[in-house]
Amino acid sequence: MPFTLGGAAVGGVLTGPAPARAEPARSVGAIAADQPVNIITRAQWGAGESMRRGAPLYGNAVNAGVVHHSATGNDYTPRDSAAIVRAIFTYHTATLGWGDIAYNALVDKYGQVFEGRFGGMTKAVEGTHTGGFNRNTWAVCLIGDLDKSAPTPPQLRAAGQLLGWRLALDGVDPHGTVRLTSAGGPFTRFAPGATPTLPTIFAHRDVGDTDCPGNAGYAFLGRIRDIAARFNQPPTIQDLADSLQGGAIYARWQAMGGINGPLGAPTSPEAPGAGSTRYAIFSHGAIYWSPASGAQPVIGAIYDAWAILGYETGPLGLPTSAEIQEPEWIVQNFQHGTLNVDRQSSAVVSVIDGQTKAVPPPPAGGPPTQIERFSPARERNV
Structure with missing residues (x-):
């Protein structure tokens, strides 16, 4: 044409x-x-x-x-x-x-x-x-x-x-x-x-x-x-939210209530993860996306435990569901297993290939951050 x-x-x-x-x-x-x-x-x-x-x-x-x-x-x-x-x-x-x-x-x-x-x-x-x-x-x-x-x-x-x-x-x-x-x-x-x-x-x-x-x-x-x-100034919350528009991560965040939902405000632009993975970080968690898993949120103790295990490059792979609320457990499915939070003790247990194992709590400084993904230059460019 x-x-x-x-x-x-x-x-x-x-x-x-x-x-x-x-x-x-x-x-x-x-x-x-x-x-x-x-x-x-x-x-x-x-x-x-x-x-x-x-x-x-x-x-x-x-x-x-x-x-x-x-x-x-x-x-x-x-x-x-x-x-x-x-x-x-x-x-x-x-x-x-x-x-x-x-x-x-x-x-x-x-x-x-x-x-x-x-x-x-x-x-x-x-x-x-x-x-x-x-x-x-x-x-x-x-x-x-x-x-x-x-x-x-x-x-x-x-x-x-x-x-x-x-x-x-x-x-x-x-x-x-x-x-x-x-x-x-x-x-x-x-x-x-x-x-x-x-x-x-x-x-x-x-x-x-x-x-x-x-x-x-x-x-x-x-x-x-x-x-x-303000191109060389730190991005505002609105800048970050605008930068996510048009994709599956933004749609999932909005469906969860946006800034007033459990994830809160965005704190990073969207960035590439391992392989075809894309993700964005929010005040109380993150949303990860891939063609195989779709856009899935990770928050709270499950997010911390997944970080300790290596994020999407760890043994669990990417999340394939959001949290599932059960009477005694909070459960989330991943590509190669599940993470499970005991409601009474707050302990987190992983189940990978049928093997159950306790996940240690995050260190005093919080769970590990993969610094190479978010350099200051990358964070400012939203």
Whole structure:
């Protein structure tokens, strides 16, 4: 199915209804401490560098970020996004003759971030995204038609963190303003030499004759600025809750009452465990997910005992049920056995392959934590 960019049809993109997501949303977080999101490089998304023309142009610094939307379809899967970026690249390069993709970065509705124009993400590369105001600005394109649908929470979070990181490299306050000089031209309302004062994160429509990034996208500019302003600060409870939206872990937490339920508030973003396991930690426990086990909560004494035994890498494997309340015991099923709490003594007993064994209580400092999963850099990138 072709999609439309700027009134022209571009074909060859694999689009279709996004499947119902049975797995948790992938966290966009967590690589180097100085970069807030994983960035899919040009080589990784398949930029045809032989098609690119001309050397990159550089400004003096990045003084503002500009938010766009692609005006393409919204029904795409995570696997479609790279093909959409390649199609935009081909359209901008071969059809419009711009020499390269217009934007400095692109963000899909799943929070995947794609490197845009060639020349270096940390440099003031001049794009062809915002007529009259391409120099000393840095453009992020939200993939989709944001006249028809609002940007998703992962998309907003990734775009905000990306802009916060990039503007911070040049000491720019995401909540500030800046005076920019118009280069004029047919794609802006400002004559050459005009110096409008603009937010340091503004929209394409603020300077051009366009509705980009769509009415629904434009309504969220304040949210993007807020996220950008605190990209390197510890996440709030709301940040963490937002980061879980869209997946099975969030759905299970909500079904249990959310922040008012037995698990309480989230205290970590979602993270990878062993194999295909994903998990998130809450004030009073955790939820673990895998394709085989689904999303299951672990809390209280059973959570502590399971931690002592090695979490999902221990002999029990992953939980396959929540707690089961019996008259004398609290029981929870795991892939290779059960954990059982005696209601009278609070002792915990494991049953693995028919063998019953007492689980020692946690040490004074609490159960073991697998530190390698949650570095400070990983925790801040929600």
